[in-house]
Amino acid sequence: MSELTNRVRNIPPEMLLDIAAGIEEPVDIAFRYGFSASEYIKLSQSQEFLREINIQRAENDRTGVTARNKAGLFYDVLADAYFKRLLAEDVSVAQLAAGVDTFATLGGRKPKNDAVGMSGAQFSITFNIPNAAAMPQIKDINQPVPKKEAILSGISFGVTDVEDTDGESEE
Numbered sequence: 001m002s003e004l005t006n007r008v009r010n011i012p013p014e015m016l017l018d019i020a021a022g023i024e025e026p027v028d029i030a031f032r033y034g035f036s037a038s039e040y041i042k043l044s045q046s047q048e049f050l051r052e053i054n055i056q057r058a059e060n061d062r063t064g065v066t067a068r069n070k071a072g073l074f075y076d077v078l079a080d081a082y083f084k085r086l087l088a089e090d091v092s093v094a095q096l097a098a099g100v101d102t103f104a105t106l107g108g109r110k111p112k113n114d115a116v117g118m119s120g121a122q123f124s125i126t127f128n129i130p131n132a133a134a135m136p137q138i139k140d141i142n143q144p145v146p147k148k149e150a151i152l153s154g155i156s157f158g159v160t161d162v163e164d165t166d167g168e169s170e171e
Contacts, residue, residue, distance in 0.1 A: 011049070020056035021069050075106070 015033045019026045030040035043049050060066045085091070086099040104110040 016052055016056050020053050020060055021066070023069060023073060
């Protein structure tokens with residue numbers, strides 16, 4: 001068994017993914033994984049290798065990986081041209097603002113809506129007002145004021161035996 005045959009059987013899955021993505025030349029990808037140009041030419045003639053690439057391409061198409069990769073590639077190409085166009089002197093302020101907004105969004109620099117105006121520690125205050133406080137008690141101010149003696153006579157100190165101040169009890 002030749003060394004190339006052994007290497008073909010152990011192709012890194014990442015190499016298959018990169019070739020199936022179609023973003024770079026397959027020979028460049030193979031070189032990055034240690035294959036020479038002549039080795040890749042022999043590899044590309046292998047039906048098993050081609051079948052694995054086609055399986056991966058079909059999976060990429062099914063899951064949307066191909067579309068996302070192409071969109072990313074197009075973005076990379078167009079972003080430079082768009083940015084240069086924004087620097088031109090005949091661009092209006094509105095166009096420039098839209099461009100800055102677009103790049104802020106794509107670059108992940110746009111502030112989140114829920115974080116705007118909220119900085120520092122967050123706190124809250126809760127007031128619990130009982131329902132009884134809502135109904136004030138009303139007192140009639142026209143009632144006669146009780147006399148001092150009447151108030152004092154209603155107070156009991158719980159003393160059963162009354163003693164005189166000189167120590168003698170009254171009988």
